[in-house]
Amino acid sequence: MRGKNRDLFWHPAGYLSFNGPGENMTTHGSEEEHKIGIFQYASLSLENLQELFHTSLPEGLSQENAGASLQRDGLNEISATQVHWWEIAIRQFKSPFIYLLLVAAVIVYAIGEHVDAGIIVGFVFINAALGFYQEYKSEQSLRALQQFISPRSRVKRDNNWQVIDSRNLVKGDIISLVTGDAIPADLRVIHTNHLIVNETTLTGESVPVLKDADILPSVPKNIYESHNLLFSGTSVVEGEATALVLETGERTTMGRIAKLTVETTKESEFSKGISSFSSFILRMILITLVFIFLANLVIKGENADVFELVVFCIALVVSVVPEALPVVTTVSLSRGALQLAKHEVIVKRLTAIEDIGSIEVLCSDKTGTLTENSLSATDYSPDAHPALLSYAALTVAQTLEKTEPFDIAIEKEAADWQVLPDNGSKRLMELPFDPVRRRNAVLIRNEKETFMIVRGAPEVIIGLSSLLNSEKEGIEKWISDKGKAGERTIAIAKRTFPGEKETIIPEDEQDLQFLGVMAFADPIKPSTYHAVEKARELGVAIKIITGDSPEVAGAVGVKIGLLDDPSMVLTGSVLQELPENDRAEAITRHAVIARVTPEQKYDIIKTLQRSFTVGFLGEGINDAPALKLAGVSMVVESAADIAREAADIILLQKNLEVIMDGIESGRGVFANSVKYLKATLASNFGHFYAIAIGSMFISFLPMLPIQILLVNLLSDFPMISIATDTVDKNEVKKPRKYEVREIMLVATLLGVVVTVFDLMFFAFFMHEGDKILQTNWFVGSILTELVFLFSIRTKLPCYQAERPSGYVILLTAVAALATVLLPYTVIGEKLFHFYPPSAMHLGIIFSLVAAFFVCSELVKHMYYRYTG
Incomplete structure (x- = not known):
């Protein structure tokens, strides 16, 4: 800093206005400016630094x-502020769905169904334990750092x-x-x-x-x-x-x-979806139950048995709760994890299997993921010296383990072409690479001569060589073309000395004999091309977010089909200078963003997540904050420990194509979970309203509480198998999310069909006495729910859909057989108060079930036809 110019720079106490050595300094800023201020030190003199730090x-x-x-x-x-284990444990129970299940467990226990209550509580604690384990592991990030x-x-x-x-x-x-x-x-x-x-x-x-x-x-x-x-x-x-x-x-x-890493928290798409529809169900049930209870009291007046009515309403609540959802999702997710394990993919957070299916934008680092992360020689300049590679090999550092990428690449190229070292050559001296000179030099002596090999930036070596202008133009054009292709270049030149020269100095690096230029590139993995093509088919946008140079990143973007023009690359510095309102648009529009800092990666993911479900693939410490934030975070097996701790999924192969397979599997898991939700909600709400309405027109209960609970158990038994079901191809073509509105709309529409047919059962048998009505309605309710599963499992007409899985067919058959035979057993008569149906009654039941299936198929077809 010169004279009296007032410059602003960072000091540990804030920004300081400095008038010159020995003059007063005044604090102007706060530590919020640190990430800019740290760079201010790079342009300060040692005298200024000495005074600033009192050293x-x-x-x-x-x-x-x-x-x-x-x-x-x-x-x-x-x-950094870390979350305590007990806070993570409590967090597992903060969900409307968990509240719903716990209330149902208490109610079931209160009416004497202790086994059912234990099963529901078991589901809750298994889920909580899995969630706690996954989150607790994720909070260990600080130790890795x-x-x-x-x-x-x-x-x-x-x-x-x-x-x-x-x-x-x-x-x-x-x-x-x-x-x-x-x-x-x-x-x-x-x-x-x-x-x-x-x-x-x-x-x-x-x-x-x-x-x-x-x-x-x-x-x-x-x-x-x-x-x-x-x-x-x-x-x-x-x-x-x-x-x-x-x-x-x-x-x-x-x-x-x-x-950023430790204090960043995220909620999975799965959790958000479950919470949304659980809150909706909870509100809907409470409002409806209050109405049903009051309506029964008003209609039946003094004849109403309040205690029996309370127990009946309690049973209705339990009948609506989709208590098998944890089992369905756990089985679905576990099967998805096993499928991915076959592709050498480790899933740390189980719900990430389903979340991965909702990915709309996949952000990936370049090095080691899209490319091989190793330079290799790709080409030689026109008219290069025949022995160019031999001379280049002489410049490689003589250390046991090579650390410089160009040294590694040259050594490998020499081995591939069987260019053997000259045992008669002796390395006398080396001038190491200097950023100002932009080159290094090695003095070699063999039996014939003493010579110096200089290796460095092509423009520097060309300037020190005796080349004709026409030769320079041709070489410079070749170098320019390689630069546009994202390749790095180094030039090699030679100077022979007379006599027994023992040392060299920088001034000796002149009048060089130009030998040629070598081009190097980090090769793109063959699997990357397939992955990008599959991403297009799955409707996933890929973005490269890298710390590498814009030239190299742009060239990779063009080669794999993300860019048409290699110059269409956004850099971190340009992004930082954009107004806040323009950043989101720029991030969304650009497929390749280069020269980004860890904070910028984090901000890019945060910005994208406002509009999309984002997956992020990284491996370095610089990726950790973005990994912790992303909806689905993935790392390669060789990633830094902090990145592995922050990630949901670990890839044992550095292969983007594996992620595309994971996205496809995740969408299948999601599709099966939604099948269960639609099937159970439509069936449960359909029965719920029908039984509630029927209860107001007869003096006895249309179905006993214990029978309602048995309907729930027998129908959920095959519905759990939906987790193993096959999925139609069109279900995995686009990203999916839990759309509460769409799920509830389908469930409500088809639930009305269930209600209508339930009321038809009620109309046919209401005058036959309490036991006949209760038994026949019980049988009809379960059979309609079982056949309904085969309709709701696909958006296509059932005969055009993929064949159901073997488990779905087997368990449905077992449940149907148990339902029909149970009323004829002693247990059915004594414990559940059933009356064996007559042949005519069975005929009516089977006819209504068949009519119901046809009607539900028609309604489903019309809904998807007109809503797309």
């Missing part, structure tokens, strides 16, 4: 000042180097970093020696980044431009550095990710 760059902080800072700012630990804070650091205090716990680091500390170190806080580089840092955990960028101590001419906009800043959670791949601690604890980059 001395050669000597470091004093122990006294460090202690005061630790007291003020707290430990360098990742901490804490491993990325290095436990010990070398710090300079009172001009002496010492090793301390990293949790005791404070702003203003000077620390030392070497190869293999995890970076323990957000830092500004003071001095480096060929420092290469792996920032994949934050950016998703697969290529390690070279860092330097140079002051940046302007404030960088993001992590990618911050060449002199180091971020917590990343690691040193090579080299060493001395750095100044800028931020610690939850104010660091990793701390913000922790806060």
Whole structure:
């Protein structure tokens, strides 16, 4: 900062207006501006930093000042508000559907049906236990994040180097970093020696980044431009550095990710759907029961048996509650999980099986998911030297384990073409890669000559080589074409020295013999193409959200068919500058968004979820907040622990096609759950209204409470098997959600058909006496419900639908046989007060059941025809 220019930059206490060295500073901001402010340090001089942090760059902080800072700012630990286990446990019971089941259990127990009450309570606690386990595991995210804070650091205090716990680091500390170190806080580089840092955990960028101590001419906009800043959670791949601690604890980059991840909660589409229709049913039942109870009292007057009427109403309540829903959904979800397990997919949250079917937008990282996450040589420039690959191989680092992607790719290419190293060659010296020079050089001596190989950015190498203008134009056009295709390029050149030269200096890198250019790409997985095509068929929009460059991301988008033009890529910095109102439109419109930060990924998912059900596939620490937020979160098996903890589904194969199979399975599970809801609600409400109406026209109960409960049990027995049913192909073509209005409309419409035919049973047998009416209506009610299942299970005419599963056919047959035979048994007569139906009565029952099935098919056909 020069002279008296008033610049605004971040200080631990807020934004400061700085008038120059030694002048007064005034706080202007708040920590809400931190994610912008951290980058302000990149453009400050060391003198300004020294004054801001009250430290001395050669000597470091004093122990006294460090202690005061630790007291003020707290430990360098990742901490965030975590949910206690008992809060998670209580949350499992906060649902209208759970209230409904618990009320039903209490009522059933009160009237003496202890076994039924125990079964209902068992369903509730099994569901609660599963939900608790899944959510509790998800809340362990913080522990996974804490491993990325290095436990010990070398710090300079009172001009002496010492090793301390990293949790005791404070702003203003000077620390030392070497190869293999995890970076323990957000830092500004003071001095480096060929420092290469792996920032994949934050950016998703697969290529390690070279860092330097140079002051940046302007404030960088993001992590990618911050060449002199180091971020917590990343690691040193090579080299060493001395750095100044800028931020610690939850104010660091990793701390913000922790806060977003741990404190983000979500409600699954399944839970939202169940809660909506449960609330509706609860209100509907209470209103109707009050009306029925009062109507019976008014109509029957003094003849009304209040106690019997109360028990009767209680039984009606239980008859309407879809208490088998937990079993149906659990069986459906478990079968879906087993199907996915065959494709090497692990489901952590069971309800995610159903949620995955509702995905409308699938957001995916690029590296390792759509691509192979490994550079490979793809092409050589025209007229390249025949021995170009041999010379390139000489520039590969002579380390046992290669970390630089270009080194790995060149070594593999040489092995594939059987280009063997020259054992007669001796490496005399190396000039490491320099971000200013943008190249590295190696001095080699063999039996014939001493020569230098230079490898680096093509435009730099071309400028140092003796090429004709016509040759330059051809090579530059080839490089430009490769860049548009999303490929990276490096150039190789050579210089031969006379005599016995032992060392080289940067000034020797001139008058080079240009050997050629190599192009590299991260290959797209073959499965990606199939996955994108299947996504179109399933009506799922795919979006690439990546930390990689817009050129590479755009090229991938074009290759897999998401983009027509590789330039149609939205970048995180451009998105950040858009007005709030325009961001949602830009995010929805663009299929590829590149150079995004973890916070931007989170915001993108949050924005999309306002209008769509979003699935997100990631693998890095930078993906954790977005994974925790997304409706369905998926990671690959090799993902960071924090990402695995935040995810609902883990893919053992890095294959997008597996997700498409999962979406298809999820839609099948959803379709079967909706079948059950429509079938049970239409049947239950149909019987409910018919019995309630009938009770007002006769002096006795049209069906005894114990008989009503038995209807519920025998009809639910085969309905549970709907979880195993086959699904029509058109049911999986589009994303599905729990539409309470649509489910209730179908259930109400077909429920009216059930009510009409129930009242026909009532009309035929009401004058035959109480036991005959109760028995025949019981048999007719169950048989209509069983055949109704075969109508409601498909939107097509029943003869055009997929064949029902074997379990549906078998259990329906068993239930029907038990229903018809039970009145003829001693148990039926003594326990349930049945009277054996005559042959004529059975004929009437079977005729009404057949007529009911035809009528329900006609009504269903008309409904779907006119509503689409």
